[in-house]
Amino acid sequence: MANLRNAISRFIEECKNMKELKKIHSQIITSPFLLQSDKFLLLSRLLFLCAISDLGSLGYATVVFRFMKNPNLFVYNVMIRAYASKINGGGNEICSSQSLLLYKQMLSEGIAPNCLTFPFLVKECTTRLHGRTGRSIHAQVIRYGFYNDVFVQNSLIVLYSAYGTLRSARKLFDEMTATRDLVSWNSMIIGHLRSGELDEALGLFRKMSTKNIVTWNSIITGFVQGGRPREALAFFRELQLVSSDMVRPDKITIASVLSACASLGAIDHGKWVHSYLKMSGQESDMVIGTALIDMYGKCGCVEKAYEVFKEMQKKDTLAWTAMISVFALHGFSKEALNLYEEMKKEGVRPNHVTFVGLLSACAHSGLVAEGRCCFVAMKQVHLIEPEVYHYACMVDILSRAALFEEAEELIRSMPMKPDAFVWGALLGGCQMHANVELGERVAQYLVDLEPLNHAFYVNLCDIYAKSGRFEDVKRIRTLMKERGIKKEVPGCSMIEIDGVVHEFSVRGSPDVQMDKIIGVLKDLNDDMKMGRVSIILM
DNA sequence: TTAGGGTTAG
Structure with a gap:
């Protein structure tokens, strides 16, 4: 019997796809030669592969789990982990969180958690944004005596960082009872970076005696996303100097550095990173392909961006969207719209960013009818609810075409409060077409909304100047002086x-x-x- | 078992 069990166990390990896994599953449950305890062991192993590995299927794992009699702690941990790691698995409601439901079920069956249970439960709370639940899981950690576990403490640092309660995360990090490891440091650095505290993150980074590639990638990405791409490139140069067999730039480094080059318009550097990628023997994947499209596009090389796009073997929504946005940025509106048609034919679904690209393409070329079509299709065909920035794009299209009544009507129909960008788009149109009457009204509203924003005063001055009302220009200039308004950061x-x-x-x-x-x-x-x-x- | 990457107008 033991031989049969071991043989089946080996078959499970060697499975290459779900078809094979399902076949073995049916053999296990129908076999008359296996003991119930052996069946349970084999099913647990099969469940693990099914739920965790890339070849598996969480749906099938759930079926296997439901038919298992008396699941033990290992089985529950596997399922909790699988659900916590699942991307886009349900909404933000607590009731949709399968990991938490399984945890409750496990407790009700009298099974106590172990130290492996909590990092995944906490991760579930982090990714599904269950702040309050996260805190009660923290209480459970203490109750069951796993607070000194470094894995648990690290996951709590990530949890508190994700909720903007960074001070709690930092307190946890500073007062850690477990020995801090690289993950603790990296998690805390990432917490600071994501909260915009770049210098705090840098302080910790400099204090670290040992860094791994995650540390380096985190600081590079954090500085790019925090608006300090020059320093991000400096970190990359530093990384190259300290590079060893243990710490070497990887694909993630390359994607982040490309993003820095895109922000800076550093085409030579970007080209160098592209050749470095080819020389390092690392294969370009979808993320790097998208970063390359973005880099070439933002540096003004539309053709090169399109070349990279065409060479990509697999393209997802982000890759298509990046190329559409590059076309839009450079005024190739027809190309952007044609690419969107091609994207749909390929069966790739657009997302909310794709429509920002499409609408801005229409705005830049005065394609009003096409803009209206995109706006309607977004909601009715693709079931994407327009956000406030989509409305701003649509108001921009209409205002640039001097369709002020339609633009105002659209603003009135908005399900959310229009922000300064929506009104700003209308004001931009008034400026373009010297619409004094509406321009005055909108500018007054915007000035009341953001009294220190210089842009609205300047727009109004321009409207007056275009209409030859120079006394009014003078009046607004004086008002700006009186209020001490000047451009804070020059373009x-x-x-x-x-x-x-x-x-x-x-x-x-x-x-x-x-x-x-x-x-x-x-x-x-x-x-x-x-x-x-x-x-x-x- | 815990930590890192790509698309966004105005």
Whole structure:
């Protein structure tokens, strides 16, 4: 009997797909030669593969689990883990959380949890945003005496970080009773980064004597997403210097660095990362492909972005959306819309970001009818409820086309409160078409809403100037002065020369030779005045 | 058993 059990166990381990797994499952339950205890052991093993491994199926695991008599702690832990790791598994309601329901069921059957139960339960609370439940799980951890377990403490740090209760997470980290490991440090660093406390994260990062690739990737990604991509690139250079067999840049590093290059418009650096990827022998996957499309697109190389897109073997919603957004950004609206049609034909479902790309493409090219179609299809065909930013895009389309009544009607129909961007889009249209009457009304509303935002005053000044009402321009300028309103952070643009990204703004930059640039501009201006140079303004 | 990656207008 033991031989048969061991043979079946080996078959389970060697299973390559669900078909084989199902076949073995039926053999186990119908076999007259296996003892009940052996059957239970084999089913537990099969359940584990089915629920956890890539070849498995959580749906089938659930069926196997339901038919198991007297499931033990191992079986419950497997199922709790499987549900906690499942992506998009249900809504945010506590009742839809299978892991928590299983935990309750397990307790009601008199089975006590062990230290493996809690990290997954806490993860479930983190990913499904059950803050209050998370705290009661924390209480259960203490009750069952597993508070000193490092896995449990680490997962609690992640839980509290995810809820914006970062101080609780930090307190937990600072007062940890278990010996802190790399995961504890990384989790805390990530917590600070996600809360926008980049310097706090950097402080911990510098304190670490040993770092792994997760540490490096976390700090690089955190700084890119926190709006400090230059420093992210500096971390990458530092990583290359300390790189060893233990810590080496991986695919995740490359995706994050590409994202930094995209934010900076650092095309040379981005191209270098692309060749580095090819040289390192790492295969490009969907995430890296999407990051490359985004990088090339944001650096102005639309053709190169499209080349990467076409070469991708598999493309998901994000890859299609990235390419659509690149087309939209550069005014290739028809190409964006055609790609959307192709995407649908390929059976890839658009998401809310895809529609932002499509609507902005329509806005940039005055494609009103197409914009209306996208907006309607989003809701009626794809069942995606328009968010406030979709309304802002649609108002932008209508206002740019001087369809002010329709734009106002759309704002009135919004199920949520229109924000400053929605009204701002309407004001932008008024500015474009010198609609003084509506512009005054909208600007007044926006100024009341955000009295310190300089943009609305400037828009109104421009509307007055276009209509020849210079007294009103003066009046608004005086008002701005009286209220002490000026542009806080001036707009800037960047250019990469010989791998160095230079930032320009109206106030100048320390690393840019503004005097020389102003001199060249002056010469050009003089030449133009003398008719020696002509520039066609697009 | 716990930690890290890609798409977003205005």
